[in-house]
Amino acid sequence: MATIAQAAETTLRYREAGEREDLDALMSTLAPDIVFRSPLSARTAFGGHERVRELFGVVLPLVRDLRYHSDLGDERTRMVTATARLDDQEMEEAALLRLGEHGLVTEVTMWVRxxxxxxxxxxxxxxxxxxxxxxxxxxxxxxxxxxxxxxxxxxxxxxxxxxxxxx
Known part of the structure:
Protein backbone atom coordinates (compact mmCIF):
# COMPACT_ATOMS: atom_id res chain seq x y z
CA MET A 1 0.00 0.00 0.00
CA ALA A 2 1.17 3.52 -0.79
CA THR A 3 1.96 5.96 2.00
CA ILE A 4 0.34 9.35 2.45
CA ALA A 5 3.54 10.94 1.13
CA GLN A 6 3.42 8.76 -2.03
CA ALA A 7 -0.26 9.59 -2.56
CA ALA A 8 0.43 13.32 -2.14
CA GLU A 9 3.32 13.03 -4.64
CA THR A 10 1.01 11.35 -7.17
CA THR A 11 -1.65 14.03 -6.84
CA LEU A 12 1.02 16.76 -7.03
CA ARG A 13 2.19 15.26 -10.35
CA TYR A 14 -1.48 14.97 -11.48
CA ARG A 15 -2.14 18.64 -10.67
CA GLU A 16 1.06 19.95 -12.23
CA ALA A 17 0.50 17.92 -15.41
CA GLY A 18 -3.05 19.27 -15.73
CA GLU A 19 -1.89 22.84 -15.24
CA ARG A 20 0.82 22.38 -17.92
CA GLU A 21 -1.62 20.54 -20.26
CA ASP A 22 0.92 17.70 -20.34
CA LEU A 23 -1.17 14.70 -21.35
CA ASP A 24 1.67 12.17 -21.08
CA ALA A 25 2.62 13.32 -17.58
CA LEU A 26 -1.03 13.27 -16.52
CA MET A 27 -1.49 9.74 -17.86
CA SER A 28 1.61 8.59 -15.93
CA THR A 29 -0.28 9.25 -12.67
CA LEU A 30 -3.15 6.93 -13.68
CA ALA A 31 -3.36 3.17 -13.22
CA PRO A 32 -3.87 1.10 -16.40
CA ASP A 33 -7.41 0.23 -15.26
CA ILE A 34 -8.34 3.86 -14.49
CA VAL A 35 -12.05 4.72 -14.35
CA PHE A 36 -13.18 8.30 -14.95
CA ARG A 37 -16.68 9.24 -13.78
CA SER A 38 -17.91 12.30 -15.62
CA PRO A 39 -20.00 15.12 -14.16
CA LEU A 40 -22.01 15.03 -17.40
CA SER A 41 -23.57 11.58 -17.14
CA ALA A 42 -24.29 8.93 -14.55
CA ARG A 43 -24.91 6.39 -17.33
CA THR A 44 -21.35 5.91 -18.46
CA ALA A 45 -17.76 6.05 -17.27
CA PHE A 46 -14.52 6.11 -19.23
CA GLY A 47 -12.43 3.05 -18.48
CA GLY A 48 -8.80 2.27 -19.22
CA HIS A 49 -5.86 4.35 -20.40
CA GLU A 50 -6.95 4.53 -24.04
CA ARG A 51 -10.43 5.93 -23.34
CA VAL A 52 -9.26 8.30 -20.59
CA ARG A 53 -6.38 9.55 -22.77
CA GLU A 54 -8.90 10.29 -25.53
CA LEU A 55 -11.12 12.16 -23.05
CA PHE A 56 -8.29 14.19 -21.50
CA GLY A 57 -6.88 14.84 -24.98
CA VAL A 58 -10.14 16.63 -25.83
CA VAL A 59 -10.60 18.35 -22.44
CA LEU A 60 -7.12 19.78 -21.83
CA PRO A 61 -7.10 22.08 -24.90
CA LEU A 62 -10.60 23.36 -24.02
CA VAL A 63 -9.79 24.45 -20.48
CA ARG A 64 -7.60 27.51 -19.87
CA ASP A 65 -5.93 28.86 -16.75
CA LEU A 66 -6.37 25.61 -14.82
CA ARG A 67 -5.07 26.20 -11.28
CA TYR A 68 -5.35 23.67 -8.49
CA HIS A 69 -5.66 25.13 -5.01
CA SER A 70 -6.55 22.23 -2.69
CA ASP A 71 -5.27 18.68 -2.24
CA LEU A 72 -6.61 16.87 0.80
CA GLY A 73 -6.86 13.28 1.92
CA ASP A 74 -4.97 10.17 2.87
CA GLU A 75 -3.06 7.39 1.10
CA ARG A 76 -6.18 5.91 -0.57
CA THR A 77 -8.51 8.85 -1.21
CA ARG A 78 -7.63 12.42 -2.22
CA MET A 79 -9.78 15.42 -3.11
CA VAL A 80 -8.33 18.09 -5.40
CA THR A 81 -10.03 21.34 -6.35
CA ALA A 82 -9.28 23.83 -9.08
CA THR A 83 -10.46 26.87 -10.96
CA ALA A 84 -10.33 27.24 -14.74
CA ARG A 85 -11.94 28.93 -17.72
CA LEU A 86 -13.85 27.48 -20.63
CA ASP A 87 -14.12 30.23 -23.23
CA ASP A 88 -15.30 33.20 -21.13
CA GLN A 89 -17.00 31.01 -18.52
CA GLU A 90 -15.33 30.71 -15.10
CA MET A 91 -15.58 27.28 -13.56
CA GLU A 92 -14.63 25.37 -10.47
CA GLU A 93 -13.97 21.68 -10.35
CA ALA A 94 -13.51 19.11 -7.64
CA ALA A 95 -12.15 15.64 -8.27
CA LEU A 96 -12.26 12.69 -5.93
CA LEU A 97 -9.18 10.58 -6.66
CA ARG A 98 -8.92 7.01 -5.42
CA LEU A 99 -5.45 5.53 -5.39
CA GLY A 100 -4.43 1.89 -5.66
CA GLU A 101 -1.78 -0.06 -3.85
CA HIS A 102 0.98 1.22 -6.15
CA GLY A 103 0.11 4.87 -5.53
CA LEU A 104 -1.48 5.47 -8.94
CA VAL A 105 -4.94 6.93 -9.45
CA THR A 106 -7.48 4.15 -10.09
CA GLU A 107 -10.63 6.28 -10.15
CA VAL A 108 -11.49 9.93 -10.79
CA THR A 109 -14.96 11.26 -10.00
CA MET A 110 -15.35 14.86 -11.20
CA TRP A 111 -17.77 17.67 -10.29
CA VAL A 112 -18.02 21.03 -12.10
CA ARG A 113 -19.85 24.21 -11.14
Missing part, protein backbone atom coordinates in the same frame (compact mmCIF):
# COMPACT_ATOMS: atom_id res chain seq x y z
CA UNK A 114 -21.62 26.51 -11.89
CA UNK A 115 -24.27 25.05 -14.17
CA UNK A 116 -23.42 27.33 -17.13
CA UNK A 117 -19.82 26.04 -16.98
CA UNK A 118 -21.03 22.46 -16.87
CA UNK A 119 -23.32 22.90 -19.87
CA UNK A 120 -20.58 24.77 -21.77
CA UNK A 121 -18.30 21.80 -21.07
CA UNK A 122 -21.00 19.45 -22.36
CA UNK A 123 -21.47 21.55 -25.52
CA UNK A 124 -17.73 21.41 -26.24
CA UNK A 125 -16.89 17.92 -25.02
CA UNK A 126 -19.51 15.79 -26.78
CA UNK A 127 -18.72 17.09 -30.25
CA UNK A 128 -14.99 17.04 -29.48
CA UNK A 129 -15.09 13.37 -28.48
CA UNK A 130 -17.16 12.48 -31.54
CA UNK A 131 -14.65 14.28 -33.82
CA UNK A 132 -11.75 12.49 -32.07
CA UNK A 133 -13.45 9.21 -32.96
CA UNK A 134 -13.94 10.28 -36.59
CA UNK A 135 -17.72 10.67 -36.19
CA UNK A 136 -18.22 14.09 -37.80
CA UNK A 137 -21.97 13.67 -38.32
CA UNK A 138 -22.46 12.74 -34.69
CA UNK A 139 -20.31 15.72 -33.65
CA UNK A 140 -22.60 18.08 -35.58
CA UNK A 141 -25.71 16.44 -34.11
CA UNK A 142 -24.38 16.62 -30.53
CA UNK A 143 -23.44 20.26 -30.98
CA UNK A 144 -26.88 21.13 -32.28
CA UNK A 145 -28.55 19.19 -29.47
CA UNK A 146 -26.56 20.68 -26.59
CA UNK A 147 -25.90 24.28 -27.65
CA UNK A 148 -29.46 25.41 -26.74
CA UNK A 149 -29.05 24.00 -23.21
CA UNK A 150 -25.73 25.81 -22.81
CA UNK A 151 -27.33 29.04 -24.07
CA UNK A 152 -30.35 28.78 -21.76
CA UNK A 153 -28.28 28.11 -18.64
CA UNK A 154 -25.89 30.95 -19.45
CA UNK A 155 -28.76 33.34 -20.21
CA UNK A 156 -30.58 32.30 -17.06
CA UNK A 157 -27.50 32.75 -14.90
CA UNK A 158 -26.68 36.20 -16.31
CA UNK A 159 -30.18 37.58 -16.78
CA UNK A 160 -32.84 35.72 -14.82
CA UNK A 161 -31.01 34.80 -11.60
CA UNK A 162 -30.24 38.47 -10.79
CA UNK A 163 -33.95 39.27 -11.14
CA UNK A 164 -34.85 36.93 -8.26
CA UNK A 165 -31.78 37.43 -6.07
CA UNK A 166 -31.71 41.23 -5.90
CA UNK A 167 -33.94 43.10 -3.48
Missing amino acids: PLPALTAMMAALGPGLARAQGKRGLAAFLGAAVRPLAFVTRFGDRTLVPLVTRR
